[in-house]
Amino acid sequence: MRRPIAAFALSALALVTPSLAQLPARAQDSLKVLESPSSGLNLAAVQAKVAQGDAAAAAGKLSQAKTDYDQALEAATYLVSAYRNLSGAFRGLDARIPREMDQKGREATELQANIELRLAALLRRMNQPQVAVPLLVRVVQRMSPTSPQGQKAYQSLLELGFVGTPYTAAGATPPAK
Numbered sequence: 001m002r003r004p005i006a007a008f009a010l011s012a013l014a015l016v017t018p019s020l021a022q023l024p025a026r027a028q029d030s031l032k033v034l035e036s037p038s039s040g041l042n043l044a045a046v047q048a049k050v051a052q053g054d055a056a057a058a059a060g061k062l063s064q065a066k067t068d069y070d071q072a073l074e075a076a077t078y079l080v081s082a083y084r085n086l087s088g089a090f091r092g093l094d095a096r097i098p099r100e101m102d103q104k105g106r107e108a109t110e111l112q113a114n115i116e117l118r119l120a121a122l123l124r125r126m127n128q129p130q131v132a133v134p135l136l137v138r139v140v141q142r143m144s145p146t147s148p149q150g151q152k153a154y155q156s157l158l159e160l161g162f163v164g165t166p167y168t169a170a171g172a173t174p175p176a177k
Contacts, residue, residue, distance in 0.1 A: 043107055046075045050115055057118075062126050069119040076112040080105055113139045113149040120156060129160050136162075145169065 053068030087101035116139050120132035139153035146169050157163045 041075065041079070043076075043079065043104070043111060046072050046079065046108075046111060046115075049075065050111075050118065053118065053122075057122055057125075062122060065122055066119070066126070069115055069122060073112065073115045073119060076108055076115055079108040080112060083108060109142060110149070113143045113153075117149060117152060117156075120153070124156075124160070133157065133160065133162050136160075 049068055049072040053065045053072060056062075056068055057065035083101045083105035087098040087105065090097040090101070116135040120135040120139075123129065123132040123135070136153040136157050140150045140157070143150040143153075145151065145154055145167055151167065154163070154167050158166060
């Protein structure tokens with residue numbers, strides 16, 4: 001059922017695309033507003049929002065930092081979902097698009113985990129460790145306990161007393177503090 005809908009959507013898009021192809025290159029570039037590194041819907045814009053949160057946290061503006069991290073996390077979560085959905089829609093039609101979307105999805109997932117780690121650290125700083133626990137559990141689950149992010153999240157859970165058994169995987173290096 002999904003393929004006929006996708007085919008219909010692509011054919012409808014093809015009706016509009018010729019008019020875009022006739023635009024000068026400069027006008028086509030200005031249509032790519034979502035690529036803006038400061039306000040677009042892309043990984044660079046999410047990273048810019050994280051940087052704003054980092055600056056706010058460094059300045060002691062914890063509630064502003066939380067707002068920035070929450071917005072960045074929401075955008076990263078949307079990107080993960082959108083990339084996954086686009087990858088699935090094109091699977092079996094054009095292998096290049098799922099490969100690109102899978103790569104972007106992996107980058108968005110890693111960014112998502114890094115934001116959750118920042119947000120958890122901020123919540124601990126704000127004396128709200130119980131709110132940090134679900135974020136840390138998600139990082140371990142999403143990235144695996146053997147990844148650097150997963151190890152750091154599990155170490156935080158250990159420090160909070162949520163878990164009691166230290167994780168020492170074979171070949172795993174302890175996370176930097």
